[in-house]
Amino acid sequence: MADFIQLSINGLALGSVYALAAIGFVIVYSATGVVNFASGQFVMLGTFAGVAMLINGGLPWPVGYVGALAAMALFGALFFLVVYLPLRSSPVVTIIIGTVAVGIALQNAAQLTFGSWPFRLQSPFEGMTIEIAGAVITVHAVAVVVGTGILIGLLWLLLHRTTIGIGMRAVAQDVKAARLMGLRVNGLLAFSWVLAALLAGIAGLMLGPMWFADVNMGDPIALKAFAATIIGGFGSLPGAIAGGLFVGLTEVLGASYLSSAYKDLIAFGAMIAFLLVRPQGIFGERIQDRG
Amino acid sequence: MLTCNDLTVAYGDIVALHGVNITVKAGETVALIGANGAGKTTLLQTISGLNKVKSGDIVFESSSLATIPSERRVRLGIAHAPEGRRIFPGLTVEENLSLATAPWRRWSQSIADDLGRVFDLFPRLKERRRQLGWSLSGGEQQMLAIGRALMARPRILLLDEPSLGLAPRLAEEVYERVKLIGEAGMTILVVEQNTVLALAVANRGYVLETGRVVLEGAAKDLKQNSRVREAYLGR
Numbered sequence: 001m002a003d004f005i006q007l008s009i010n011g012l013a014l015g016s017v018y019a020l021a022a023i024g025f026v027i028v029y030s031a032t033g034v035v036n037f038a039s040g041q042f043v044m045l046g047t048f049a050g051v052a053m054l055i056n057g058g059l060p061w062p063v064g065y066v067g068a069l070a071a072m073a074l075f076g077a078l079f080f081l082v083v084y085l086p087l088r089s090s091p092v093v094t095i096i097i098g099t100v101a102v103g104i105a106l107q108n109a110a111q112l113t114f115g116s117w118p119f120r121l122q123s124p125f126e127g128m129t130i131e132i133a134g135a136v137i138t139v140h141a142v143a144v145v146v147g148t149g150i151l152i153g154l155l156w157l158l159l160h161r162t163t164i165g166i167g168m169r170a171v172a173q174d175v176k177a178a179r180l181m182g183l184r185v186n187g188l189l190a191f192s193w194v195l196a197a198l199l200a201g202i203a204g205l206m207l208g209p210m211w212f213a214d215v216n217m218g219d220p221i222a223l224k225a226f227a228a229t230i231i232g233g234f235g236s237l238p239g240a241i242a243g244g245l246f247v248g249l250t251e252v253l254g255a256s257y258l259s260s261a262y263k264d265l266i267a268f269g270a271m272i273a274f275l276l277v278r279p280q281g282i283f284g285e286r287i288q289d290r291g
Numbered sequence: 292m293l294t295c296n297d298l299t300v301a302y303g304d305i306v307a308l309h310g311v312n313i314t315v316k317a318g319e320t321v322a323l324i325g326a327n328g329a330g331k332t333t334l335l336q337t338i339s340g341l342n343k344v345k346s347g348d349i350v351f352e353s354s355s356l357a358t359i360p361s362e363r364r365v366r367l368g369i370a371h372a373p374e375g376r377r378i379f380p381g382l383t384v385e386e387n388l389s390l391a392t393a394p395w396r397r398w399s400q401s402i403a404d405d406l407g408r409v410f411d412l413f414p415r416l417k418e419r420r421r422q423l424g425w426s427l428s429g430g431e432q433q434m435l436a437i438g439r440a441l442m443a444r445p446r447i448l449l450l451d452e453p454s455l456g457l458a459p460r461l462a463e464e465v466y467e468r469v470k471l472i473g474e475a476g477m478t479i480l481v482v483e484q485n486t487v488l489a490l491a492v493a494n495r496g497y498v499l500e501t502g503r504v505v506l507e508g509a510a511k512d513l514k515q516n517s518r519v520r521e522a523y524l525g526r
Contacts (some may be wrong), residue, residue: 180339
């Protein structure tokens, strides 16, 4: 039982990271229609922004985290300006291929800069543990789960209670009508990319202390986040959260109760099953026609 | 207030409007009638900045709109309730309404007053204020589209086929509201295939055929015109 509690919390923590990556993916997809194949590399970049600030820069963690996230926000804005904006009037597939290109470039740039030797990014709660019913749990894992919960709450408030958030939803539903209503469509689209990069950055900083910071970590994350969105429902935010948590839980529990060789089997098996039986996922997309 | 001078608009090689001249004066309701494909919607979309002008000019309150992007035209006072309503299906009625002016609203301009005015005009929207757009009936969606345009505190209201797809009784209800809005002093340019309804509320009208203005005049004269009677009123 103690084992199960410990593994579940660790699974939820990993699932939280997948959920954040998946949310970033969904925000960009619903606002722009672009499937961001670089989303895993966005998370990798977040981890390495942390490496640059905390290990290379030697900054204390509050400053380093803020610096890393500022760099990620800047990266999101740059991505919008350099990749999305010049390509926005070409077919959406062109932009998708653009994201693939950026993903490859990022991975190789990281390899050139940081080398292929993995780093160990320390948590602010390094070495701290708490005990629940005999299970020893790292404070970092708890902080990740709680932090993700708070972030999701803030995100909900942003999307439903602020002018910018309601505008983002409007642009996602009907760009032409949004323009007629006087919304600054380009500004809102840029904000979507910045938000996605920020969420990926937070996911990367959370993931650093759980895995090793390795320049090739982006691909498995992208695959897991992708599986999460398919299981939860493509384009659905609650789906991204549920799917992310599911993938994280099955990965950790599967590794321990089945075999670590088969840990990915459950998540990807579930994804294939969903594609066959319920392709709209758990939550589906209510608005079929994006106009 | 609004003048289109010799306006030509083309989609690629296909010319949709051939040198169209129309004028809307402050306070009047002008109807733009014509068959499907005559270029009515194209004209409204061009006034809102969604289509590129090939030649000619649109002048709004004595300044040219040529270089002004569509999202800024709303701020100048041109509000458009588009064809097919295009309300935001996943936003509530209240979100749909409050969104329209949000980007440039000042704290001093209370959104509640504007919402109240729209709800007075369309009480049904008030009942449904927390419902999502897609769950409204066609008539309610049209009322929401008009209400959303009014929230922008426009100087001119562009309405594109407000009767489209509505049962006759509902279409009449929508037009009663349009009439009230016009009587309150709003300048309105309405595009409509339902000529009877449009000419009943309009002061003046233009008849558009294959991208050209073929007839213009006071609404009461157009109603008597033999060509209009034959082609559009069916008698």
